[in-house]
Amino acid sequence: MAAARDELRALILDLDTMTGHAVLSNALRSLLDTNSTMAAWQSSFHADDGVDDVNEEAQLTIERVVQEALANARQHAEASTVQVRLTRSDGLVTVVVADDGVGLPAEVSTAGTGHGGIRAMHERIWLVGGTLHIESDPGRGTRVVITAPRHA
């Protein structure tokens, strides 16, 4: 299992261009700005001090997962407001992407056992030793909660 994970990790790293990245909080702020313009959302952004202290691989993964969460919000949520928050606790950075849209349909698994996008989000975060939870309130919105390890 660990060997398979290492292989997948290396493969994903090979596929990525690692140059020219902003620090995590700036990268997520600009993803939120771009998607908010496209979807005409009101947006709100918050980042604690110290949240940029993640390794490059974790950062790239978080960026991709947040991009997928924002794409899902654009495609499915019918939201008017979207929030991105980065907070820091002892060994972790937590990123929350919250929309105030329609919520997930009852038949969609938040564990990512069904559709491609949500499943890929779970897999990517798992590969960098993090976690992903999706919480949804029908009619009131969806929250994607990501954690990833910070540098020691």
Ligand SMILES: Nc1ncnc2c1ncn2[C@@H]1O[C@H](COP(=O)(O)OP(=O)(O)OP(=O)(O)O)[C@@H](O)[C@H]1O
């Ligand atoms: N923020 C959201 N608000 C409402 N529904 C959502 C949201 N995110 C996902 N969904 C629902 O969950 C389903 C699964 O999402 P998922 O990203 O796995 O697949 P998809 O977006 O339909 O396709 P793709 O593989 O292109 O991502 C969506 O089809 C949609 O019904």
Ligand SMILES: [Mg+2]
């Ligand atoms: Mg999707």
